[in-house]
Amino acid sequence: MGKEVKSVEYGLEKIFEGAQDFLPLLGTDYVEFYVGNAKQAAHFYKTAFGFQSHAYSGLETGVKDKVSYVLKQDKIRLVLTTALKSDSPIGDHVKKHGDGVKVIALWVEDARSAFEETVKRGAKPYMEPTVEKDENGETVRAGIYTYGETIHMFVERKNYQGVFLPGFVKWESDYNPAPVGLKFIDHMVGNVGWGEMNTWVKWYEDVMGFVNFLSFDDKQIHTEYSALMSKVMSNGNGRIKFPINEPAKGKKKSQIEEYLDFYETPGVQHIAIATDDIIKTVAELKKRGIEFLPPPPQAYYDEIPARLGKHRDMMKEDIKKLQELCILVDADEEGYLLQIFTKPVEDRPTLFFEIIQRMGAKGFGAGNFKALFESIEREQAKRGTL
Numbered sequence: 197m198g199k200e201v202k203s204v205e206y207g208l209e210k211i212f213e214g215a216q217d218f219l220p221l222l223g224t225d226y227v228e229f230y231v232g233n234a235k236q237a238a239h240f241y242k243t244a245f246g247f248q249s250h251a252y253s254g255l256e257t258g259v260k261d262k263v264s265y266v267l268k269q270d271k272i273r274l275v276l277t278t279a280l281k282s283d284s285p286i287g288d289h290v291k292k293h294g295d296g297v298k299v300i301a302l303w304v305e306d307a308r309s310a311f312e313e314t315v316k317r318g319a320k321p322y323m324e325p326t327v328e329k330d331e332n333g334e335t336v337r338a339g340i341y342t343y344g345e346t347i348h349m350f351v352e353r354k355n356y357q358g359v360f361l362p363g364f365v366k367w368e369s370d371y372n373p374a375p376v377g378l379k380f381i382d383h384m385v386g387n388v389g390w391g392e393m394n395t396w397v398k399w400y401e402d403v404m405g406f407v408n409f410l411s412f413d414d415k416q417i418h419t420e421y422s423a424l425m426s427k428v429m430s431n432g433n434g435r436i437k438f439p440i441n442e443p444a445k446g447k448k449k450s451q452i453e454e455y456l457d458f459y460e461t462p463g464v465q466h467i468a469i470a471t472d473d474i475i476k477t478v479a480e481l482k483k484r485g486i487e488f489l490p491p492p493p494q495a496y497y498d499e500i501p502a503r504l505g506k507h508r509d510m511m512k513e514d515i516k517k518l519q520e521l522c523i524l525v526d527a528d529e530e531g532y533l534l535q536i537f538t539k540p541v542e543d544r545p546t547l548f549f550e551i552i553q554r555m556g557a558k559g560f561g562a563g564n565f566k567a568l569f570e571s572i573e574r575e576q577a578k579r580g581t582l
């Protein structure tokens with residue numbers, strides 16, 4: 197990890213040496229899912245995950261071909277979009293992939309420059325810089341393709357005061373389940389095909405100016421049956437982190453292969469969301485019907501004090517309570533982290549969520565990979581896809 201340097205021009209902290217400054221990112225702007233039925237998906241994310249009704253566009257706002265619901269919880273914005281007619285790229289996307297993440301939108305100062313700089317470095321354009329306006333001001337958005345059919349949309353909103361984007365109205369709803377303590381997106385993981393991980397690592401380095409700050413090979417990430425490889429990419433200020441996974445050869449089918457079989461192209465595998473009280477958040481999510489991966493065996497919890505090492509005295513959470521909720525614990529040099537993974541949130545075994553609480557640790561739970569993947573394999577075995 198590099199020394200801290202301030203970027204004067206953008207007032208952004210630079211924490212990763214080697215990251216390039218041509219694409220300053222302020223944070224994740226929104227994540228857009230293409231889904232079969234946005235109205236019902238919105239109900240699910242409100243009821244089960246505690247997202248709040250935020251903005252809407254559709255027939256009532258003069259949009260004839262699609263409907264979008266925007267949900268918010270603290271800094272996280274999810275957009276759920278459905279086609280209104282059969283002749284639609286949104287419908288085609290859902291037909292091929294099932295419900296899934298189409299757009300990872302990144303908040304920028306200057307969308308035109310973000311588009312130019314990335315396209316100049318080899319990005320495939322998705323949407324030319326486009327000005328959108330309404331009575332609340334204007335935004336500029338521009339998009340490029342990343343892995344599979346997934347898009348990075350650059351969003352410039354410094355001249356916009358409306359609720360979300362031009363064309364959206366505030367979504368007033370009488371149904372408002374309480375939030376569950378989800379704060380912001382910690383990282384979003386992409387699954388890519390056999391032998392493609394390094395291609396995409398290089399793409400994020402060359403096109404987006406990211407750095408590869410952690411790597412795990414199949415010797416580190418494997419169980420008796422399956423394996424995968426993973427490299428974590430970050431932008432310069434560390435606000436955007438994209439681990440990239442590819443399958444590796446094992447005795448049986450890896451979870452990444454299962455994902456690729458069902459999503460039918462590379463795509464977003466999981467969205468990790470930060471909380472500052474994982475026990476409270478997970479207890480609430482369970483009460484609301486979110487299904488998590490089954491717990492690792494007793495031995496896993498017996499080994500927690502040893503795994504924590506020097507951070508042992510720092511941990512305030514009761515291990516019994518963590519075990520009850522199936523929460524996993526890992527530690528690195530700088531601290532520890534608590535994490536848990538949902539089962540896939542749609543019928544295809546594709547996208548799932550991670551809930552994470554960082555207590556100083558900057559890693560991704562490498563010490564939990566084996567226990568986690570064994571849990572996933574038990575689920576794969578039930579689906580007949582191991």
Ligand code: FE2
Binds near residue numbers: 383385466468550560
């Ligand atoms: Fe993760």
